[in-house]
Amino acid sequence: MDREQVIKALKDSGKWGHKYSLWAVYFCTGCGIIEIPPVITSRWDAERFGVIPVASPRQANLFLITGYVSVKTLRAIIRTYEQMGEPKYTVGFGSCPINGGMYWDSYNTIKKLDKYIPIDGWIAGCMPRPEAVFIAVTHLWTLIDKGMANAYKKYRKQYKYYRKNQEMALGKLEWPPLYPINEDE
């Protein structure tokens, strides 16, 4: 670290911490999780970027949604996302969260994940290579630097619309709203 980076880290230590220590929830969402163990183990090492898998959503601040999202999985994803502490970053991994991917005309998968939880960035591919994960992590660093990785703030502001979309897709939800909804606005 040279002197410029040290001064930048001391001035805004929150951003420095959020950038270089992204802890990912190890929730194996879909078929794309088969590409994550090679990223974590010895050949393509993710720990030198500061990314380690943790077991509980309370300890994590990065959520990789890998693979396709069926209606049953969406329930678990929303509950996990709402348990994480702010600031939190989500990345859609693979083609299926982007627009449905291979299952674009299926009766049981949701097509665009952006309508249900906010997403910071997408990684295209079926499946993406491990190097694509590292490009995504470094791109997320530049977004955090500029202050543009604000998906969690969008969730807080537009929670009314997100909740309505979630109820349209899943039916009645068993958990209460995360932020209070004002019906008059």
Add this chain to the structure above:
Amino acid sequence: MNKKNLIKQLELTFSDNEVNTFEENVIKIYAKKEQVKTILRYLKDNGYNHLALISCVDWIKEKEFELIYILTSYNDNNETYKETGYIYLKTKISRDNPEIGTVINVFENAEPYEREIHELFGVKFSGHPRLIPLFLERDYEVPPFRKNFDTRKYVKDVFESIPVIPEEEE
């Protein structure tokens, strides 16, 4: 008993069914839907004690469903099994009012297979203890695996009608 004896026994006991052999490896039995349970119990007593799969085919032009029960054996020294391998038991039921009795009394592991066929094809199994959905979460007017289920229309009606989140006003 070996294959020839088994086929002869089956033809004698259940005289109004057809018994076929196919590709040197499989025995196919075509049965009526009321006799399925007795044939399964007979085969289970003769060594075929593993129900591998229950599957369903939608013949839309003849307006019938065809249920297929696949049986094998757990014992390695079953002579017939060493010669033949699998036994397929096929029945046909009507498409407009599909109903058949459950086979849980004979094979207990038929419970999730029958639940799956109920939720995907709409076949009712009378006597099943819990006929609730296994994988699906929503209600469908036409069960999804039938051939008159239009997937693209369903996707357009249900999933694409959900609006995109609007950008916030500054």
Add this chain to the structure above:
Amino acid sequence: MVILYGLGSILIAFMVGILFAGISRKVKARIHWRYGPPLYQPLIDIVKLFHQESVSHGFIFDFGIFFSLTGAIVTLFFIPIGNIFPLYESGGLLVVLYLMLIAPFGIALSSVEAANPNASIGISRKFILALGYEIPFLLIILSVMTYYGTTSFVEIVEIQRESTWGIISMPITGIAFLLILPAMMGLKPFDLIGAPQEISSGPEVEYGGIYLAMSKIQHIFLIFIDIALFVSLFLGGGAEPLTFFLKMLPVFFIILIMSTIYPRFRIEQAFRFCVRWPTILAFLGLLLVVWR
């Protein structure tokens, strides 16, 4: 003077602890044939955790983790680090013995309030393991006290400076202590209390931002305290903090390499191990000391 020594003690323990945590991640990575994170990565983790929001489950939840961190800091005041020894007039070996149990007790309090079954399983494993390693630990402390004839740390270090080191005069007891050190610190092969793959990180499953930071700092302090105890009793302490640190390094490296290579024990295997060989060795050491 006490306050100055106290603050210096906490600062040294924190810096050395972060260095040890960073070295352990880097060495583990190199043994796995990969590059690891930079050496100051635990510092980045703790800074990030202080800026993260977390959820509290009630008063006992907050109180438990504060209690545990405070217990670790108070235990630190009773252990000499070179010639920095804040509370040398009072205390001694027996005080350290019962103060070391405050930290897991605090975590147990907050696990109860968390109401997560994973946390309950983790903390029950911790207490069974504590029962296992306390048996040889008490025998070791008894032999040390009988040999030196005192419970005060200052006199033990002085006696070792005049004659030989503790590990040369009581070799069997030293080896027994070295065998149960990973169990006391919670490193592999005894890291079953916070296993991410089996029980979702055990007691730490409900900890978020600042609670997780305090839990990690408390874990770092406990590692420092255990190695410092070994160095003071068996390796002669140190005249100033630098020699103390240089004596801590080989002990730390032996335990680190053991912890990278071996897999994890189950709870009954860990308990059986702690009650078998280290207890026999500690008992033999006690017999030898008494007969002399």
